[in-house]
Amino acid sequence: MAGMLWISDREPGVRDLFGELLPDAEILSPDELEARLALGQAPDGLIIDGTQFLELPARQRASLLALPRVLICTGRLLASMPINIVSGPGVAVMAKPFCVEDVEAAIEWLRGTSGSRAPSLAPLPAVVRRPRRPEDRPPTT
Numbered sequence: 001m002a003g004m005l006w007i008s009d010r011e012p013g014v015r016d017l018f019g020e021l022l023p024d025a026e027i028l029s030p031d032e033l034e035a036r037l038a039l040g041q042a043p044d045g046l047i048i049d050g051t052q053f054l055e056l057p058a059r060q061r062a063s064l065l066a067l068p069r070v071l072i073c074t075g076r077l078l079a080s081m082p083i084n085i086v087s088g089p090g091v092a093v094m095a096k097p098f099c100v101e102d103v104e105a106a107i108e109w110l111r112g113t114s115g116s117r118a119p120s121l122a123p124l125p126a127v128v129r130r131p132r133r134p135e136d137r138p139p140t141t
Helices: 012-021 030-038 050-055 058-065 100-111
Strands: 005-008 045-049 069-074 091-095
Touching: 005 012, 005 030, 012 100, 030 058, 045 050, 045 100, 050 058, 050 069, 069 100, 091 100
Parallel strands: 005 045, 045 069, 069 091
Antiparallel strands: none
8 A cells, every 4th residue: 555554543552563564654642643633634544443433523434434445453343333334445344352464464455465355245344364274273172
C-alpha cells in the first residue's frame, strides 16, 4: 500500500508492535486519531482497535471505511460486531489475541502483497488469518 498509514490502538503494545514492523507508519494515540479526524485529515490506510473504531461517530466511521485499507484488530467475536459497521471493500478484521502468522498475513494484506481482499459479493469484511498447518498446532490431550 502506498501512502500514509496510521496505527491507532488503545493498547500501547499493539501500537508498538505494528510500528516496529511498519516503520513508515505513523503511530497515534486514540485521542490523537480523533483530533486528526475532527480536523478532516485522513490516512490512506489505518490499523485500529475494534472498540475504538465502534466508539467513533458514524460519520467518521463511514469515511474510514472508504479508505483503501482498514485493519480492525478486535478482541470481540466477529459475530458480535455489526457487519454494516465493519464492512467495506478495503476492510479486514483480525482477532486479538493474534499470533505472529496473523500479524504477517495482516502486513501482507495492508501492503497488498497477499492477494487477499474483502469479498466483492458478500457484505462481510475479510478476516486476516494465516491458515495453520496441522504440525503447527499444539498437541491435544
